[in-house]
Amino acid sequence: xxxxxxxxxxxxxxxxxxxxxxxxxxxxxxxxxxxxxxxxxxxxxxxxxxxxxxxxxxxxxxxxxxxxxxxxxxxxxxxxxxxxxxxxxxxxxxxxxxxxxxxxxxxxxxxxxxxxxxxxxxxxxxxxxxxxxxxxxxxxxxxxxxxxxxxxxxxxxxxxxxxxxxxxxxxxxxxxxxxxxxxxxxxxxxxxxxxxxxxxxxxxxxxxxxxxxxxxxxxxxxxxxxxxxxxxxxxxxxxxxxxxxxxxxxxxxxxxxxxxxxxxxxxxxxxxxxxxxxxxxxxxxxxxxxxxxxxxxxxxxxxxxxxxxxxxxxxxxxxxxxxxxxxxxxxxxxxxxxxxxxxxxxxxxxxxxxxxxxxxxxxxxxxxxxxxxxxxxxxxxxxxxxxxxxxxxxxxxxxxxxxxxxxxxxxxxxxxxxxxxxxxxxxxxxxxxxxxxxxxxxxxxxxxxxxxxxxxxxxx
Amino acid sequence: xxxxxxxxxxxxxxxxxxxxxxxxxxxxxxxxxxxxxxxxxxxxxxxxxxxxxxxxxxxxxxxxxxxxxxxxxxxxxxxxxxxxxxxxxxxxxxxxxxxxxxxxxxxxxxxxxxxxxxxxxxxxxxxxxxxxxxxxxxxxxxxxxxxxxxxxxxxxxxxxxxxxxxxxxxxxxxxxxxxxxxxxxxxxxxxxxxxxxxxxxxxxxxxxxxxxxxxxxxxxxxxxxxxxxxxxxxxxxxxxxxxxxxxxxxxxxxxxxxxxxxxxxxxxxxxxxxxxxxxxxxxxxxxxxxxxxxxxxxxxxxxxxxxxxxxxxxxxxxxxxxxxxxxxxxxxxxxxxxxxxxxxxxxxxxxxxxxxxxxxxxxxxxxxxxxxxxxxxxxxxxxxxxxxxxxxxxxxxxxxxxxxxxxxxxxxxxxxxxxxxxxxxxxxxxxxxxxxxxxxxxxxxxxxxxxxx
Numbered sequence: 001x002x003x004x005x006x007x008x009x010x011x012x013x014x015x016x017x018x019x020x021x022x023x024x025x026x027x028x029x030x031x032x033x034x035x036x037x038x039x040x041x042x043x044x045x046x047x048x049x050x051x052x053x054x055x056x057x058x059x060x061x062x063x064x065x066x067x068x069x070x071x072x073x074x075x076x077x078x079x080x081x082x083x084x085x086x087x088x089x090x091x092x093x094x095x096x097x098x099x100x101x102x103x104x105x106x107x108x109x110x111x112x113x114x115x116x117x118x119x120x121x122x123x124x125x126x127x128x129x130x131x132x133x134x135x136x137x138x139x140x141x142x143x144x145x146x147x148x149x150x151x152x153x154x155x156x157x158x159x160x161x162x163x164x165x166x167x168x169x170x171x172x173x174x175x176x177x178x179x180x181x182x183x184x185x186x187x188x189x190x191x192x193x194x195x196x197x198x199x200x201x202x203x204x205x206x207x208x209x210x211x212x213x214x215x216x217x218x219x220x221x222x223x224x225x226x227x228x229x230x231x232x233x234x235x236x237x238x239x240x241x242x243x244x245x246x247x248x249x250x251x252x253x254x255x256x257x258x259x260x261x262x263x264x265x266x267x268x269x270x271x272x273x274x275x276x277x278x279x280x281x282x283x284x285x286x287x288x289x290x291x292x293x294x295x296x297x298x299x300x301x302x303x304x305x306x307x308x309x310x311x312x313x314x315x316x317x318x319x320x321x322x323x324x325x326x327x328x329x330x331x332x333x334x335x336x337x338x339x340x341x342x343x344x345x346x347x348x349x350x351x352x353x354x355x356x357x358x359x360x361x362x363x364x365x366x367x368x369x370x371x372x373x374x375x376x377x378x379x380x381x382x383x384x385x386x387x388x389x390x391x392x393x394x395x396x397x398x399x400x401x402x403x404x405x406x407x408x409x410x411x412x413x414x415x416x417x418x419x420x421x422x423x424x425x426x427x428x429x430x431x432x433x434x435x436x437x438x439x440x441x442x443x444x445x446x447x448x449x450x451x452x453x454x455x456x457x458x459x460x
Numbered sequence: 461x462x463x464x465x466x467x468x469x470x471x472x473x474x475x476x477x478x479x480x481x482x483x484x485x486x487x488x489x490x491x492x493x494x495x496x497x498x499x500x501x502x503x504x505x506x507x508x509x510x511x512x513x514x515x516x517x518x519x520x521x522x523x524x525x526x527x528x529x530x531x532x533x534x535x536x537x538x539x540x541x542x543x544x545x546x547x548x549x550x551x552x553x554x555x556x557x558x559x560x561x562x563x564x565x566x567x568x569x570x571x572x573x574x575x576x577x578x579x580x581x582x583x584x585x586x587x588x589x590x591x592x593x594x595x596x597x598x599x600x601x602x603x604x605x606x607x608x609x610x611x612x613x614x615x616x617x618x619x620x621x622x623x624x625x626x627x628x629x630x631x632x633x634x635x636x637x638x639x640x641x642x643x644x645x646x647x648x649x650x651x652x653x654x655x656x657x658x659x660x661x662x663x664x665x666x667x668x669x670x671x672x673x674x675x676x677x678x679x680x681x682x683x684x685x686x687x688x689x690x691x692x693x694x695x696x697x698x699x700x701x702x703x704x705x706x707x708x709x710x711x712x713x714x715x716x717x718x719x720x721x722x723x724x725x726x727x728x729x730x731x732x733x734x735x736x737x738x739x740x741x742x743x744x745x746x747x748x749x750x751x752x753x754x755x756x757x758x759x760x761x762x763x764x765x766x767x768x769x770x771x772x773x774x775x776x777x778x779x780x781x782x783x784x785x786x787x788x789x790x791x792x793x794x795x796x797x798x799x800x801x802x803x804x805x806x807x808x809x810x811x812x813x814x815x816x817x818x819x820x821x822x823x824x825x826x827x828x829x830x831x832x833x834x835x836x837x838x839x840x841x842x843x844x845x846x847x848x849x850x851x852x853x854x855x856x857x858x859x860x861x862x863x864x865x866x867x868x869x870x871x872x873x874x875x876x877x878x879x880x881x882x883x884x885x886x887x888x889x890x891x892x893x894x895x896x897x898x899x900x901x902x903x904x905x906x907x908x909x910x911x912x913x
Binding site for chain 1: 492493498499500502503504527529532543544547549552554557565566568572576577591620621622623838858861867908911
């Protein structure tokens with residue numbers, strides 16, 4: 001047993017994190033920047049950071065992931081990284097020819113005090129940014145927040161640096177994507193189209209990180225939000241931010257910069273969160289919900305009813321990122337299941353507040369914790385004390401699932417050992433249906449595996 | 461195909477072997493240009509991969525969470541016993557730690573960890589910002605070692621302080637502190653250490669078995685399926701056998717200087733190099749002819765069963781072309797030979813960390829027209845793969861999807877190999893994997909090599 005050393009007794013730890021339920025900011029910034037068309041993410045730090053982020057994203061998506069690095073050396077860390085970044089910007093535009101470079105910082109460049117705003121401005125002033133090309137930036141120190149914070153910061157950077165308000169409003173709405181899979185972004189676009197609402201979705205990694213095989217390796221795949229779309233976002237009538245932690249900061253930036261009002265929603269995972277998303281979009285754009293979407297909803301509810309006897313009371317432990325955990329927990333409650341333990345490595349009081357709100361009435365005894373030392377070691381200890389029927393989380397959950405012999409559903413980031421997440425959405429009613437199917441398969445396969453012969457049932 | 465520019469300043473790191481043309485030495489051993497999409501990693505990465513397989517030690521990453529998260533159990537270095545190396549420990553430094561220093565946090569973390577896991581030793585890796593905020597990790601390590609009674613070894617692997625190779629060196633430096641602290645009383649005169657073999661997919665076990673069949677005692681494997689006690693005794697071996705020249709030659713040289721242990725360089729990939737690595741060890745013990753006899757027997761037995769099984773692959777693969785882009789240059793040499801033995805030629809050969817001598821040798825080995833690159837990037841790799849019409853790419857995690865997008869076969873010869881590629885059985889696995897990927901039916905349905913279906 002790989003985790004044989006995990007003790008049952010939970011002790012407060014002073015500094016140590018064991019088996020983290022998070023990673024650092026820059027990878028989130030890199031992922032967000034990949035959702036802009038023609039954009040090359042740039043990591044302002046040591047070479048290793050960029051390499052690790054690209055490798056992790058590649059393992060998660062099985063796709064090439066392109067990003068450049070400032071390749072810090074000892075000199076750069078003494079004299080500052082300005083020269084490296086200026087040189088990098090020049091090289092990138094002349095060799096890799098992106099439309100946009102999205103620079104994010106690292107713990108190293110933040111600690112030595114590099115000011116990305118000042119350096120990128122200098123690059124423009126010095127004529128290192130060709131006409132019609134852009135350099136944007138986000139400050140993403142690894143010692144604050146988590147990968148989710150990095151994503152939020154880069155999306156906020158995009159929202160602050162591209163949209164312009166021309167004074168003429170456009171009949172369109174912004175949807176700011178929280179950390180979702182390409183499949184989810186594709187689904188959000190489909191649902192908006194069904195509703196007949198014109199949207200600008202950003203970032204949008206569909207057709208970037210789920211690109212088809214073409215016989216070519218292209219640096220800038222066809223997907224991603226375009227510059228024109230991003231600029232027009234300043235003239236949109238309103239924004240919907242999908243994700244209080246990962247998307248709202250961008251909506252705030254856009255309101256500040258271009259006076260576009262916004263509403264924050266959960267990522268539409270599961271029935272209730274999807275209901276709120278569809279209602280919000282139909283209300284803000286004054287459109288009727290079409291029959292097709294109502295039917296999609298009906299199919300999900302139908303399955304929830306059909307299978308309720310296999311779901312009720314089932315105890316679930318889940319871990320991951322706040323914006324996914326909120327609607328997922330709510331969905332489990334809607335399915336009459338029992339969220340028992342919830343852990344997120346991403347710090348911030350909003351997690352505590354929103355979870356409490358969600359659980360206070362419906363499941364007050366649920367254990368939840370986020371931030372420092374809210375890691376998988378703690379979750380595993382909790383599971384040893386109060387066992388569960390199902391574990392939901394990213395790939396790293398497989399150790400706990402194996403040791404405790406608990407059915408396991410992969411959900412979240414990163415998923416390094418299965419495919420599907422980039423192709424099949426978990427948002428929308430269809431995504432809810434997929435989640436229910438996964439949950440049922442995990443539980444019922446286990447039931448079949450463990451059933452005594454006389455109780456081994458054909459019809460379930 | 462479309463014209464792709466070579467990054468300015470990179471020309472010196474690329475050349476094509478041409479007859480009768482005087483060619484300059486390749487530029488290598490340099491840090492990457494700012495702004496390149498380099499496939500390389502950092503100092504920390506180098507240290508982490510070298511020490512990672514030591515399974516009864518804890519590996520604590522002192523820094524913000526990322527460095528620990530990205531290196532959590534990503535290398536399939538298997539252990540026959542303890543598996544502490546597969547867990548992820550971090551001090552998860554926060555903003556306040558960056559301002560006020562992280563020494564206290566490190567100290568408490570270590571005390572907590574050692575109490576919880578009772579390891580044989582602890583390795584403490586310093587990451588970029590530790591080098592900046594000036595934590596004295598040597599002092600913390602010393603203090604904890606004294607209090608807990610186990611070796612607590614600092615690994616100075618700040619990411620920006622050089623290349624991956626410097627990370628190898630920092631790791632070896634930590635190992636040197638352990639070597640020489642164990643008893644060597646019972647160690648035979650006919651003994652070796654296996655250096656630079658990391659037991660990916662159980663490869664060290666295969667190699668060890670060959671040597672043991674020859675009557676050679678293997679004192680320590682550095683670091684595959686590694687144990688602290690074995691490392692401590694490593695100075696008792698008569699000979700160091702070094703694979704993966706990049707990571708362990710430094711250690712071999714240090715051990716030679718300090719303990720008078722000579723070393724030889726070997727490779728376990730392909731029939732030719734695998735056999736040679738057994739013969740070379742046997743030759744080192746001329747007073748025991750039976751060792752050479754046993755080596756010959758191992759080789760003949762293995763080859764007898766392997767050779768016929770390779771013929772099917774060779775028949776299908778003859779005339780196919782391969783591109784190689786791997787971490788160390790030494791591996792490239794073996795791969796060229798191994799590929800030739802199954803009928804394939806090499807049209808692109810490169811490494812992330814090769815040195816001048818490596819590239820000179822590579823030039824000598826390669827066919828006319830072969831492109832040789834140091835520290836390449838995806839643009840160049842795609843360009844040369846298409847230009848040279850390669851059918852296969854051998855590389856690591858970041859190269860895999862590029863090969864598949866281009867519609868050619870791929871073999872992971874890096875951390876993510878799932879089957880042993882070393883040893884005689886490894887040659888069979890390698891040929892099988894290459895064959896399956898290059899000849900896969902999926903390519904009937906895919907647009908290939910920059911063209912259309």
